[in-house]
Each structure stands twice: as structure tokens, then as C-alpha cells.
Amino acid sequence: MHSNTKESLIDFDRPVPRYTSYPTAPHFKPDVEGSHYKSWLKDLPDGSHLSLYFHIPFCPQLCWFCGCHTKITKRYSSVEDYLSLLIREIEMTADLSAHSGNVTHMHFGGGSPTILKASDFSRLMGSIRNAFSISDGAEIAIEIDPRQINEAKVAAYAKAGVTRASLGVQDFDQRVLESVHREQPFYASYESMKLLRDYGIRNINFDLMYGLPHQTTETMKQTAEYTLLLNPDRIAIFGYAHVPWMKKHMRLLPEKALPDAMERLRLFEVASKIFCDAGYIPVGIDHFAKPGDALAQAKEQGRLYRNFQGYTDDKADALIGMGVSAISRLPAGFTQNSQMLAYRDSILKGRLPKEKFFTLSREDRLRDDIIQSFMCKLSADVGHICQSHGYDPRYFSKEIDTLKPLRNARLIEFEDNGVINIVVPQAARLTCAAFDAYLQPSETSRHVTAT
């Protein structure tokens, strides 16, 4: 990226959502006992493809950069208690579905699903298989903290049918890792990769981060090169979202050692160039995938989507989230589960642990399609998308006018046929924000800047 372009990006930069959904979760409304969810589940047509998400909100130790929904626990009994509640929710949800579906995708996220003992993971998977019907060839993915992996756990994942693993690597530089309270030697990632591959789990993603304290272009280069040595199929490089006003533990980070906006762009560029030179295909705003990987193929074939876990080729009819704070997306709209105390209370009383919902309007769906197109294809034919939803192709002319400064700074471009292309990936979220009817100036403290 030219240095003038970088400067313009920094000038325009402001806090905007990550757009893993539209509308974003802060706009969901209070729900009572999941009344919307129950009818939405019942209305799902027979044979619908389902995607299931399970949230495990525990970690043994806190990474000071962590923005995830998790709780530190030293007592495994809390994890066991939670597992019983989660299994109860799985049974209640399956009972409510008119049919137990045709599950094509499953994702175990957190927190750290790897905190579960091998026997408990097997128990969880057993209860899911009892409750839902899982398609042959379903993708079953799990987020892995390499520090918690042992052979018994990997054997349990393989036996349960796990097909994809996402390793939280973050960085390989020991100074960076120490400064974020995450001591993780190279061999933890190496051993995890080896075990996963030995047990036949060959689709592997690495999560890396840029914008952490003490990262320099040199440390980033080293991390990218070590990553290539381990040869994952996919790599995500997330920009560190620093929100100490929301996540107080982030104040423990050495703030003075955080790279500034210009340095963050350089860090991303260094890693991105190394991955692209090594043959990875850039996917969306922050992912890279080998040409044969399902995500790279989905990009090529225009089948790339964005959901709460990030980029995916999963276009199931419904995403059903289970566990504390998990979000579901059904054809009619979204629902979100409650936080731990209310979650526990609801399940023990035999009620669905739903706290929020959002019913999608016709215009929400139109705006969602435009935002998805920018986030996934880095391009949108706004007029054409409007027409496909039965709207006038000039419906968003005011929104498009607000994008002219980004175009003049060459962060995005307007084609003669009305297509808008994102030139610099970090401008994607800024562009989407122009089409977000709910984004309020007062809301910006919840979000992080686009760089």
C-alpha cells in the first residue's frame, strides 16, 4: 500500500462494527423465554440444513488481549456443571425442532473448548449425535488452544468425527507473548499440528494477531515464516481490538508498547505479502487460504459468507447457537442466549435461555446482502443487489455519496457500471458502515477502528 494511501486510511479511520452479522448484536431486543425462537424453530421446513455452534466459556488463564466471551476457572467442576447445562439445552432445542435437522456444520468455540477432558468432549458429542441427525461428510470444527492439547483429547476429537481445527497461535515471538500473558512455546503449536495430522484431522487453521505490544515488522516476518514452516491450510490475521473500557483486563497490557495505526498497517502488510508470496489466496479482509482449501474455493465460486465465527463456506438454512451468549440465526431473524447466571437459572427451570431477539425486515435483508458482499467479495454491485430485492437501483444514492471521500483517497473505487470495489481491505468495514441503518454515533465506544 502506498504511504499516502495509508495516511488517508488513518485520517478516515473510526470505530465501526466487525460485521459478523447485520444488524449487529447490540441492536437485538429483549426477549421473553425465547418465544420468537420457539416459533421460528418450528417453522423451519423439513430437510433444512442446520449449522450448530457450541460455546464453551472457560479458560485456565487469561490472555490480556482477550476480547472473547470467557471466564477464568481453576476448578474443573465448574466446567462439568456447565457441560450438564449445555447438554440439557441441546436436548431441549432438539425437542423443539419439528425435525432434528440435517446438520451439515458444527463448530465448538469459546473461550477454550480444549479445556474439556477427552471423556467430557466424547460425552458432549454423544449427546449432540443423540439429539440431532448429523449428515455424512458434515464439517465439524473446533477451536484449539495448543497449550491445552494432549493425545487423549486429539484421539477423542478424531473419534467424534472432528474434521477441522483452528489453532490459537497469535504470535511466535516470546517477548510479544510474555507481554500479553500468554506463554506458548513454538513446540506447543508444532506438537498440536503433528497430533492432529497423525489422527487424520488435516484441515487446520491458524489464528494470528497484529497490533499486539512489542510487535515489529521484523517479529511479524518471523511469525509469518514460522507459520509457513507448520504449513496450515488457512490463516486468519486478526487486528487486535483494544477496548479497555469494555474489557478491563486489557489495561494490564503495556499500552506504550502497542503499535500505532501506521505500524499496524505495516504489520498486516508484511504478513500478507509473505502468505501471498507463498501461494496462499487472500480471502475477505483478514484470511488467507491454500488454493485447494474449501474457503479459497468458496471465494472463487462466490460462495463465501460471514457469520459469528468469521468467514465460512457454510450457507446452512439456520445457525443454532447453544451455550452462554451464543447467537442463532434463523430465516426470520436472530436470537441470543443469556449470560451465565440467567442461563443457568433458565435451564434449571426447563426454559430456553434466550435473552434477545431481532426480527429481520425486508430492508435489513437488503442491507445485509450489500454488507456481506463488501466483507466477502470486497466488492458490491449495489444497484443490482437492490433490484434483486425489489428495490429501486438508486435506493442508496445518498449512502453512495457519503463514500466519495473514500474513493477520492483511492481506498475504494467506483466502476462505470455502478460496482463499488474495496481497494484496501481495511476500508471494507468503513464502507459497510455507510449502509448500516442502525449505527449511532454514541455506539462507537463499543467498536474498534477499521485499521
Ligand SMILES: C[S@@+](CC[C@H](N)C(=O)[O-])C[C@H]1O[C@@H](n2cnc3c(N)ncnc32)[C@H](O)[C@@H]1O
Ligand atoms: C476463542 S479464541 C480461540 C481459541 C482459544 N481460546 C485460544 O485462544 O487459543 C478466538 C480468537 O480470537 C482472537 N482474539 C481474541 N481476542 C481478540 C481481540 N481483542 N482482538 C482481535 N482478535 C482477538 C484470537 O486470535 C483468538 O485465537
Ligand code: SF4
Ligand atoms: S485462551 Fe483464547 S479465549 Fe482464553 S483468554 Fe486466551 S484468547 Fe481468550
